Amino acid sequence: MTILDKIIATKRQEIKHYTTIQESKDVFPEKPRLTDHLRNKNGVISEIKRASPSKGDIHTTVDIVAQAKKYEEAGAAAISVLTDETYFKGSIDDLRLVAQAVSVPVLCKDFMISEIQIDRAKQAGATIILLIVAALEKEELEQLYRYAKAQSLEILVEVHDEKEMALAVELGAELIGVNNRNLKTFEVSLERTAELAKNFPFNSGRILISESGLHTKEDAQFVYGCGASGILVGEALMRSENPGAWIREAIKGAVVR
Numbered sequence: 466m467t468i469l470d471k472i473i474a475t476k477r478q479e480i481k482h483y484t485t486i487q488e489s490k491d492v493f494p495e496k497p498r499l500t501d502h503l504r505n506k507n508g509v510i511s512e513i514k515r516a517s518p519s520k521g522d523i524h525t526t527v528d529i530v531a532q533a534k535k536y537e538e539a540g541a542a543a544i545s546v547l548t549d550e551t552y553f554k555g556s557i558d559d560l561r562l563v564a565q566a567v568s569v570p571v572l573c574k575d576f577m578i579s580e581i582q583i584d585r586a587k588q589a590g591a592t593i594i595l596l597i598v599a600a601l602e603k604e605e606l607e608q609l610y611r612y613a614k615a616q617s618l619e620i621l622v623e624v625h626d627e628k629e630m631a632l633a634v635e636l637g638a639e640l641i642g643v644n645n646r647n648l649k650t651f652e653v654s655l656e657r658t659a660e661l662a663k664n665f666p667f668n669s670g671r672i673l674i675s676e677s678g679l680h681t682k683e684d685a686q687f688v689y690g691c692g693a694s695g696i697l698v699g700e701a702l703m704r705s706e707n708p709g710a711w712i713r714e715a716i717k718g719a720v721v722r
């Protein structure tokens with residue numbers, strides 16, 4: 466059983482207890498679309514990540530609102546919030562607090578297998594959701610993609626290999642994320658982005674995002690050089706004493722499209 470299988474099995478149990486709020490009084494600042502940002506310039510999707518299966522605790526006591534504001538002030542293209550409780554020590558309330566505090570797009574980073582999770586993400590202020598091809602049957606992927614689109618959410622479709630990439634393209638995904646982390650071994654290689662970028666359909670308006678394992682501005686430059694318009698960075702920002710400087714360095718010299 467891979468870690469992804471384990472996370473999904475836990476998620477199936479957890480969602481049985483999920484409920485949605487019928488009438489939310491939460492107010493969220495208006496947010497632009499990540500797709501529009503990344504069509505014009507490279508960007509950093511900056512993540513709130515307290516802990517992870519591969520690294521254990523990363524920064525559990527973080528003030529998530531202060532951290533999110535640092536990301537926004539530094540020019541983050543979007544903020545990703547890990548909402549999984551069991552494996553990442555996040556929560557849907559983390560997402561809500563961040564979405565109330567910032568005016569950049571907010572990604573609900575979770576393991577989506579059901580429409581109720583998409584409803585909860587939207588109610589907590591997310592403007593983007595993640596769909597992981599490896600976690601879903603083709604029909605489930607199509608159904609959740611259609612459902613999220615109908616809610617006017619942006620959808621980041623995550624892939625690990627050529628086969629999954631073909632499915633993401635067939636689905637019509639505009640934002641396609643290549644995860645550099647092997648979810649079986651936890652091994653990280655930016656070469657995965659380089660490999661999958663070779664046949665990426667850039668000319669059909671798709672946007673490539675490189676996810677995981679980016680630690681330095683050289684890492685960022687490497688994947689931007691492969692054609693990625695965006696990078697998704699968690700651990701490096703959560704461990705950094707100056708995440709704002711990290712983001713500014715990463716976007717310095719980024720390509721204006």
Ligand SMILES: O=C(O)c1ccccc1NCC(=O)[C@H](O)[C@H](O)COP(=O)(O)O
Nearest residue numbers: 517518519676677678679697698699700
């Ligand atoms: O981070 C993990 O250990 C992990 C394990 C299993 C499934 C997903 C996992 N991470 C989720 C992510 O996609 C990352 O948080 C994100 O890409 C940022 O990665 P990093 O910059 O390496 O923290």
